[in-house]
Amino acid sequence: MSTVRELQVELGARAYPIRIGRGLLDDGAGLAARVPGRHALVVTDRNVAPHYLARVEAALAGKSFGKLVLPPGEQEKTLARFGDVMAALAALGASRDATVIALGGGVVGDLAGFAAACWMRGVGFVQLPTTLLAMVDSSVGGKTAVDLPQGKNLVGAFHQPSAVFADTATLDTLPGRELRAGLAEVVKYGAIADPVFFDWLEANAEALLARDPEALAEAIAVSCAHKAGIVARDETEQGERMLLNFGHTFGHAIETEQGYGGLLHGEAVAVGMVLAARLSADLGRAPWSDTARLATLLERLELPVALPPGLSGDALLARMKLDKKAVSGALRLILWSGLGRAEVASAVPEADIRAVLDA
Ligand code: ADP
Ligand code: ZN
Numbered sequence: 315m316s317t318v319r320e321l322q323v324e325l326g327a328r329a330y331p332i333r334i335g336r337g338l339l340d341d342g343a344g345l346a347a348r349v350p351g352r353h354a355l356v357v358t359d360r361n362v363a364p365h366y367l368a369r370v371e372a373a374l375a376g377k378s379f380g381k382l383v384l385p386p387g388e389q390e391k392t393l394a395r396f397g398d399v400m401a402a403l404a405a406l407g408a409s410r411d412a413t414v415i416a417l418g419g420g421v422v423g424d425l426a427g428f429a430a431a432c433w434m435r436g437v438g439f440v441q442l443p444t445t446l447l448a449m450v451d452s453s454v455g456g457k458t459a460v461d462l463p464q465g466k467n468l469v470g471a472f473h474q475p476s477a478v479f480a481d482t483a484t485l486d487t488l489p490g491r492e493l494r495a496g497l498a499e500v501v502k503y504g505a506i507a508d509p510v511f512f513d514w515l516e517a518n519a520e521a522l523l524a525r526d527p528e529a530l531a532e533a534i535a536v537s538c539a540h541k542a543g544i545v546a547r548d549e550t551e552q553g554e555r556m557l558l559n560f561g562h563t564f565g566h567a568i569e570t571e572q573g574y575g576g577l578l579h580g581e582a583v584a585v586g587m588v589l590a591a592r593l594s595a596d597l598g599r600a601p602w603s604d605t606a607r608l609a610t611l612l613e614r615l616e617l618p619v620a621l622p623p624g625l626s627g628d629a630l631l632a633r634m635k636l637d638k639k640a641v642s643g644a645l646r647l648i649l650w651s652g653l654g655r656a657e658v659a660s661a662v663p664e665a666d667i668r669a670v671l672d673a
Contacts, residue, residue, distance in 0.1 A: 316527075319535045323454065324546040328474050332454060332538050334531055338481035339366055339442065342373030348440050348477040351411025354379040355403055357426035358417040359386040362444050365487050370417055370442065380406040384422070388579075391421050391461045393469065399429035413438035413476075419445035419492075420452035420579075424467070427458030431473030441475045444484040446496025446530075447580055450503075450537035453478045455545040455555075465636070466566065472550055480538075482531055495580025497522060497615045498561075498587070500533050503540040505587060505608055506560045509654035511536050512611070519614045557656045560648040561587030567633035571625055577618065584617035593662070593670045594650040604652040627671035631664065 318335035338344070354377050356370050363383045371381070382402045384390055403412065414437060416426035423441055430439035441453035459470025485493060500522075504512030514532075515522070521529035541558070548555040564586030568577060577585070588609045594600035609619045621630075635645060645667065649659040 321539055321542055323542040330476050332478040334480045334534050336483040338479045339369040345373040349413045352378050353406055353408040353412040356381045356415045357422055359384045359422055361386045362418045391425050393460055396460050403433050410434045415440045417442045420448045423448050423453050424459050427473055428470055431458050431471040439475045441478040443480050446493050449480040449534050451499045454541045494616050495578040498580035498584040498617050500537050503537045506557050506656040507540050512653055556658050560656050561590050563634050563637050563647050564589045567630045570633050571629055581618050584612045588619045589670050591650045600650040600652045630671050
């Protein structure tokens with residue numbers, strides 16, 4: 315195994331490590347140490363299992379463990395699948411000292427995490443993220459959920475993992491489009507919190523696209539450090555954690571309007587960040603030159619930066635008003651103050667949002 319980077323999410327008695335490195339899935343002892351009880355259930359999907367499940371099973375030798383291999387995709391993040399995880403835990407005879415292990419992307423992590431939050435009112439949970447998006451964002455911070463037909467992540471809980479082990483070698487098999495979508499969330503940290511990292515991303519865009527292992531590990535470590543800090547300071551999203559939704563109100567509107575068949579989450583967030591940055595510049599809050607730099611970097615990372623054709627401004631605005639982050643009808647948006655800074659804005663005039671959607 316090459317260098318392993320380790321960070322800590324500082325949550326007092328619930329503090330947990332994030333390890334990042336190539337070959338971490340081969341560290342069976344490291345994983346077994348996070349499974350203190352008799353029972354473990356590994357939740358994964360059909361794309362991930364053939365590549366990586368055997369190594370996790372090997373680490374669990376001697377335990378009583380089960381596995382649940384789900385069909386892939388956001389459309390599987392349902393209450394019905396949640397029921398399948400409950401049934402698997404019941405079949406295993408899982409007790410209160412059981413551990414649920416999520417091996418996969420954000421879909422598997424959100425679903426398995428919610429199951430861990432609910433089984434016997436909460437059991438241990440380990441995240442083994444295999445997508446860039448899950449490594450830099452969804453596996454850290456304890457947000458778990460399933461979707462309803464009415465909207466994404468409407469049923470869920472905060473339930474922190476006891477460890478996050480990101481084996482960056484798993485990214486070797488990740489489709490390029492999924493990798494690039496994850497890079498959008500990486501850029502987000504530079505945009506809202508870290509101008510020096512933004513410069514670094516500009517200098518390393520080609521290396522990241524080419525999956526240079528050192529560049530990817532560095533990008534993941536810096537992103538996780540930001541996520542870990544924000545989560546430690548604001549676990550339940552009362553303030554600072556909201557800034558991580560930069561680009562997401564626009565992005566979610568695009569995703570739901572397209573019915574999840576269109577842009578990937580990270581791609582929609584790329585478009586959303588550019589729209590939020592333009593809106594901020596229109597409102598005089600962010601320099602136009604920074605907005606241009608953000609769009610240029612995302613374009614160099616081969617991400618979309620404009621609304622896909624065929625979406626109506628009215629429909630998108632209506633979706634934005636229904637966003638979970640809206641408070642009593644008023645549009646709450648994360649606006650940009652230029653490279654490295656963002657702010658929550660609670661009463662953004664609709665006309666200005668329309669202008670950006672129609673431009
Ligand atoms: P995200 O992590 O972006 O929320 P998903 O959990 O839906 O997204 O994963 C994206 C897609 O990539 C799914 O089809 C999943 O099965 C697949 N996938 C996840 N990890 C890997 C991997 N390491 N290699 C190949 N395919 C993967
Ligand atoms: Zn996101």
